[in-house]
Amino acid sequence: MFIVFSLGVVFIAVFVYYVYSIQFSSRGLPPGPNMWPFGLGVLPSALIRKPVFNISKLRPWEYFDLWYKDYGELYSVQAGNFYSVVVASHEIMTELANAEEYSIKVSHELFTYPRTFNKELGLIFVSNPEIWVEMRKFTQRTLREFGFGKRHTMQSAIEAEVQQLLQEFQERIESSDRKGVVSIRTIFVLSVLNVLWCMVAGKRYDRNDPTLVEMMERNFSMTKSTTFIEPVQAIAPGLKKSFPWLVGEDMRLKVFQECHEFTRSLIEERKQEGLYLTEPQSYLDVFLRKIYENKENSKSIYDEEQLQSMLADLLQTGSTTTNGTLNYGLLFLTLNPEVQRKCQEEIDRVVPQHLIPSVEDIERMPYFQAFILETHRCACVVPNPIPRLVPKDWNYRGYKIPKGTFIISNHYSVHMSKQYWGDPEVFRPERFINEKGEFVPDKRVVHFGYGKRICIGISLVNSVVPIFLSSLLQKFNFSVVPGTKPPSTEPEIGVSLSPSEFSVLAEKR
Numbered sequence: 001m002f003i004v005f006s007l008g009v010v011f012i013a014v015f016v017y018y019v020y021s022i023q024f025s026s027r028g029l030p031p032g033p034n035m036w037p038f039g040l041g042v043l044p045s046a047l048i049r050k051p052v053f054n055i056s057k058l059r060p061w062e063y064f065d066l067w068y069k070d071y072g073e074l075y076s077v078q079a080g081n082f083y084s085v086v087v088a089s090h091e092i093m094t095e096l097a098n099a100e101e102y103s104i105k106v107s108h109e110l111f112t113y114p115r116t117f118n119k120e121l122g123l124i125f126v127s128n129p130e131i132w133v134e135m136r137k138f139t140q141r142t143l144r145e146f147g148f149g150k151r152h153t154m155q156s157a158i159e160a161e162v163q164q165l166l167q168e169f170q171e172r173i174e175s176s177d178r179k180g181v182v183s184i185r186t187i188f189v190l191s192v193l194n195v196l197w198c199m200v201a202g203k204r205y206d207r208n209d210p211t212l213v214e215m216m217e218r219n220f221s222m223t224k225s226t227t228f229i230e231p232v233q234a235i236a237p238g239l240k241k242s243f244p245w246l247v248g249e250d251m252r253l254k255v256f257q258e259c260h261e262f263t264r265s266l267i268e269e270r271k272q273e274g275l276y277l278t279e280p281q282s283y284l285d286v287f288l289r290k291i292y293e294n295k296e297n298s299k300s301i302y303d304e305e306q307l308q309s310m311l312a313d314l315l316q317t318g319s320t321t322t323n324g325t326l327n328y329g330l331l332f333l334t335l336n337p338e339v340q341r342k343c344q345e346e347i348d349r350v351v352p353q354h355l356i357p358s359v360e361d362i363e364r365m366p367y368f369q370a371f372i373l374e375t376h377r378c379a380c381v382v383p384n385p386i387p388r389l390v391p392k393d394w395n396y397r398g399y400k401i402p403k404g405t406f407i408i409s410n411h412y413s414v415h416m417s418k419q420y421w422g423d424p425e426v427f428r429p430e431r432f433i434n435e436k437g438e439f440v441p442d443k444r445v446v447h448f449g450y451g452k453r454i455c456i457g458i459s460l461v462n463s464v465v466p467i468f469l470s471s472l473l474q475k476f477n478f479s480v481v482p483g484t485k486p487p488s489t490e491p492e493i494g495v496s497l498s499p500s501e502f503s504v505l506a507e508k509r
């Protein structure tokens with residue numbers, strides 16, 4: 001009996017020592033929630049802090065925000081073999097924005113390697129500074145050549161899509177079983193893709209193109225099947241190989257395959273057309289010419305796999321984030337009739353009914369601009385950008401952060417700071433209007449990220465989102481479907497967020 005008791009005491013002492021020794025402070029990292037043994041990391045601490053029954057539905061950004069309240073603006077978390085430092089304040093994110101430690105992204109082997117032919121290709125996940133700088137500059141410069149960010153070209157591309165979109169809403173209103181009820185999930189995806197694609201590939205697609213519609217739907221589901229901070233995969237990365245269906249890996253691989261086929265056929269089409277050398281019509285053509293010009297250079301980063309990866313990056317980032325924002329905009333208008341009324345009043349005052357609003361018109365609508373910014377704040381469609389990887393041992397704010405640690409920024413904490421916003425959970429565009437009735441933007445709405453790796457799609461989003469929404473408001477009123485509960489603003493989980501599918505009553509004005 002005595003022996004069993006002694007062994008029990010020794011076991012508990014060793015266990016307590018072991019648990020203590022794996023805590024963050026013993027490693028020089030900022031403190032954080034308790035770590036548990038066997039690679040479970042902070043997951044049990046998260047479930048104690050706020051229980052959820054289905055961990056695949058766990059929203060990391062919400063836990064990061066709870067822990068911000070417990071541990072402050074810089075703290076550590078761990079899952080599996082991955083140690084991370086979470087940055088939760090606008091001040092630290094601004095300080096780090098251009099630091100070397102914050103420009104190197106986590107190798108995407110963890111997440112989406114097969115997406116880019118098992119190589120470090122494309123732009124979004126690229127860590128190699130030379131490749132990243134070259135690709136970013138080339139992409140921005142070339143897209144601009146074809147009108148990206150130029151008001152006139154963007155406006156005509158957007159106007160073509162607005163016509164189609166209004167027609168689609170009208171058709172859905174008429175064909176719906178319950179008259180006027182329109183279901184919102186991916187209704188904007190093709191319109192956004194078309195605006196982008198006329199500069200990227202020099203073409204637009206029919207809204208009813210079955211192959212494309214199906215691919216975009218699947219692509220959308222793929223972005224909903226994981227997050228950049230997926231606890232289950234971090235703890236047990238082997239699941240991906242052994243039980244791909246359990247973590248959605250088989251579906252992701254299928255989408256990558258389809259996307260490869262789609263980009264391949266686009267490239268073949270343009271090569272056969274043969275104009276890319278003499279009269280390039282789009283980003284794709286200029287890229288093909290670049291490949292041709294560098295064909296003798298074995299060190300060139302321009303090849304067809306890189307082109308396919310760039311097309312996939314633009315296709316996959318641009319359309320789902322913007323679609324999510326538009327869905328949220330429509331949802332907030334539906335849930336806040338007074339906001340909708342004020343926006344419509346302003347739009348009617350500035351733009352004649354028969355004209356499609358332009359960016360210049362939007363600039364003369366302070367309340368509507370405030371509504372758009374409040375939509376970005378509350379939607380927070382990218383709550384956590386891709387984690388960064390500390391390239392060498394790093395002394396920061398008195399902590400020793402070892403090489404290989406991840407840095408995770410929690411944009412959600414910036415958008416939802418009670419201290420700063422006062423009532424962050426309330427949808428209130430007025431917070432961006434001053435006493436003179438002018439629109440006053442706020443740097444703490446950080447939906448496009450910070451510093452060197454800030455989003456490159458800003459000018460497209462800043463035209464497409466307000467023009468699509470104001471055009472819809474010119475023609476329709478949106479309200480909660482009578483006899484139903486107001487739709488939820490809870491996001492559908494994913495690498496970028498959008499509301500879960502919802503229905504609105506759309507009535508012609």
Ligand code: HEM
Pocket residue numbers: 123124125136196313314317318319321322325381382385386447448449450452453454455456457458460461
């Ligand atoms: C509302 C819509 C959008 C939002 C909220 C958004 C947000 C973001 C955020 C937060 C980042 C990451 C910054 C970081 O890692 O620190 C990013 C990067 C990026 N975005 Fe967007 N984005 C949107 C639309 C677009 C569009 C339409 C395009 C297409 C041109 C695009 C292309 C990219 C690319 C290529 C990057 C990677 C930049 C780099 O790593 O250097 N985004 N975006």
